[in-house]
Amino acid sequence: MAEINELDLNAQKIIRQAGQNAHDKMNDSYQIDTKTNYTDLVTTIDRENEQLINEQIRKIDPDSRILSEEGLGDRQITDLHGHIWIVDPIDGTMNFVKQHNNFAVMLALYIDGVPMLGYILDVINNRLYHGQRGKGVYVDKQRLHAPADLGLKESLLAMNRTLTLGGTPALKKIAQEAMGLRMYGSAGMEMIGVITGQLGGYISNLKPWDLAAGRMLAEELGLVVKSIDGSSINVLSSNLVLVATSQVSRDIRQIIN
């Protein structure tokens, strides 16, 4: 496992550097483009961060493949063989642009489909949530405990706008029954909420780079990560995912069934 430890230390340096780059440039004038529609943004800083991360990953782990949000990674990854790094250069780009707050950089390493390393950097608070499979989860140098196993009515739940406004009646009932509903606009910040116990659950449609790091950290803490319909997670495609305590997961299952 020496190699994994070395990759871990290097990955921590890489993500900190990308966070610093985003922080340094968030007040500059940079180009903002839209992708699928006016709510789907990408900036030159996303692309710069992705290039910075990908280049360094290729140096520290040359035989790996990279799946990254803005398209600078490897094309056509269709199997999970070997080392796959999954990169979100800025998660919550809209918050980055509009708030200069509440955004993250995320990175994960999956080996033969198994989540091995995960990193979520809360850039503004300069806190790195990181973990290695079987070795626990840390914020910076402090180990995180597993969150208390509270149920839905004792927990805050995060759910995205699309599901809250337009989801199934069952999803709306789940949002209604939680003690409170929250919406932060960044999968990374919402994952941090669940792994620290500030949220009891998070439901969202997530792309591979939105989910990879948070899934690794959440599973390491004994939290439930699954498709909302109960099917297994597909690492390479979008999933409607629940990340939650066991009890919240059971309470939600009862509402859905």
Next chain:
Amino acid sequence: MAEINELDLNAQKIIRQAGQNAHDKMNDSYQIDTKTNYTDLVTTIDRENEQLINEQIRKIDPDSRILSEEGLGDRQITDLHGHIWIVDPIDGTMNFVKQHNNFAVMLALYIDGVPMLGYILDVINNRLYHGQRGKGVYVDKQRLHAPADLGLKESLLAMNRTLTLGGTPALKKIAQEAMGLRMYGSAGMEMIGVITGQLGGYISNLKPWDLAAGRMLAEELGLVVKSIDGSSINVLSSNLVLVATSQVSRDIRQIIN
């Protein structure tokens, strides 16, 4: 105006002290009670903070009346004559309890019904947003500029759970048309979002203590504060309120009409 300046300086000390008290005790074991239902919490720290604030206000402004959330203020305030202090000892009590984050202490002075002084303390970040009518709005010692006058499709909007899940079709359309939707669970934190330009608007059902300070600060910055149906704000009762840029307010008016 010497008196107002002195009240202002004293009020800043009082709110900082209440914030410190909440911060010091948030990890202690304190009693949590529910009010109207399981989502409506009050703790002994709310009550302690209210007592601390009210006692000191009575010292610095003995002829004033106090309207405060947890019932330690003056009973039956039915007119706006003279000095009325409006107190929210912990805004976002659920966040205080569940997150140890994203909560505020709020205080305002209305004189003959006119908002004169306003304070929102973001406790965890130790940032005091404060202002005096005609003298500008500050975060700590730094003056805030008026936010850019962006429209709904260029802005993040905050709206509470009740309105998002169960509001009118027009409210849901507003939530859908915004560039993004956010839900923080604290009127104070959401007001801070609007006055700093991180949010373009905020729509919620607000009690007097939820609204008083944020209204003062928002109006001082030239933002729109009004009932969503266009009627004038009643300082002493609940209002369905919009706090927003002028352009967001016009865009919302178009959807509602």
